[in-house]
Amino acid sequence: MLLAKIALGLASTVAFAAVYTFREGVIRVDVDEFRAGGSHVHLWVPAAAVPIALHCTPRNHLENAAVKIQPWIPTIRQLAKELEKYPEANLVEVVDGTDHVQIRTHAGKLQIDVHEPGESVHVAVPIATLEDISSQLTENIPGA
């Protein structure tokens, strides 16, 4: 009976964690070089982990980043807020011969896709995460 309780507790925790992760979304970065010895990078990071990772980042690094990006923080924050209203939108698309660049929102994520012969890059970031990152960077601006 005790084992059943522990198993149920674990299962519930995993279920809650899965629901939380699903709700917050996943940051996805895929880079593929289609050539001999080309690199293939596939990175999936739960968006819920980003604020935690930012908290663990050395303060001086965060301050540096915050100072550099400071003039654009209000724009990023506002853009994230606005993009949340448009979960499915093709914002920019450039097709140049075999090259293809697309910036769009899809399922509440900001997606950037670049395809060119021999290389493709796919980045997808939950829009809410952009807002979280800009908020955390704002908090780290020296003297703010």
Place this chain on the structure above:
Amino acid sequence: MFNRTKLFVGVSLLSSMVVLASASAAFAQSGSSKDRWLHVRVINSDHKGEIVRVNIPLELAENVLPTISKERLHNGKVNIDQAHMNDVDLHALLNAIRTAKDGEYVTVQSSDQDVRVAKEGGRLLVHVKDNKSSKSNKSDVDIKIPMHVIDALFSAGKDELDLVAGLHALALQGDTELVSVKSEDSTVRVWMDSKNSSDN
């Protein structure tokens, strides 16, 4: 014990459903708003056939522009350098156009170019047709700007263009084509409608 387990599982399921339902509700709500979209499409008919499509929600542009502070753009307004206006008093010129009746203001017909500037149905129309002999230089430019958008653009002051006010005025407009450029090697189209894609 069994009842407590059932209760726990029930609460877990209910919590998951509430989380998913709130996400769905947010999605449905965002899809039903009356959005106005500004579209830009550039098609190059060279051998590579470059195509550029930009679709921007007007509300997004209206709300994001004021946050950008770069060079001449501040608080959604662009500073116009009067030194480069050749001493033309734009406000006086616009006021004269605003109060004038509909009609053709400028008509130039030459072997090189046909130019027509007119006011018609509350819109300022500019049409430039290039008649140059070289095929690749031929172009047809049509610009149609609602007068109230021009008024809003120049509402900030003498040395400023109020882009946010212009966009706001544009959002009140129905579906409309603003700019069309057709030449042998490219076509450019800027228009506004309520679709979030530039398929047409």
